Amino acid sequence: MFQSPSLRPLVAAIAIAVTPMSAFAQSAEDILRSAFDNWRADSSHAVTTMTVKRSNGTRELTMESWTEGETKALVRFTAPARDAGNATLQLGNATYVFNPKLNQVIKLPSSAMSQSWMGSDFSYEDLSRSERVIGDYEHTLLETRNEDGRKVYVIESVPKRGVPVVWGKQILSVRDDGVLRSVEYYDQVGKRVRVMSADKIGTLDGRPYPIEMTMRVDDKPGEFTRVTTVSSEFNIDLPGYLFTKSNLQNPRD
16 A cells, blocks of 8 residues: 555645736736646546656556546555555545555544555655645745746745645756646755656646656655556546545446
């Protein structure tokens, strides 16, 4: 089961048409919100693969994911056979995991949200593509630069006083079409711990999208976890039973 994708940075990456943004017209918070709107949309369904590269070998997994609003996400593994059926469900601040071998649903404590998801470099919190960074952090636009003919906004996000968060700081880069370009994660003493980058950007369901997102941990050179979106659809109607503990354990066709 997921030990990270990552449910609020791998379950799945995922609508509104996003128009070019101007740093002069929008605040740093507005820019970040546009990026998360583009990533998750009002609802989404995606098929993705996850490649986990380690010094002793490489694992390939396939998963299907659904999101709705800012608080609901479901990720279910479909391959390989030994991992198929493992699933993670997020409902608000509650996260549940299902292990088919144990045939048991377990609610994760909040302290476990930063743990590795399915042995990857993503966490349970990463998986949900959470917007908590918007409300839990103060944001400053550090610079605007050009990359491949597009503007890229670089934003520093520092936790608000008294808010319990894992990271001491995040540096996020967002393109002017709403694509999340990269996220750097720093610990409480200001040391960078890991970085997530969009290695391939394309078009999915009519919107610009980071098709390949790779997470690399600074003290693990040569290792990484890459999530590739094979297909996706946004702003779709999803059945009410989808985001339930019953469906987590006994999925309907």
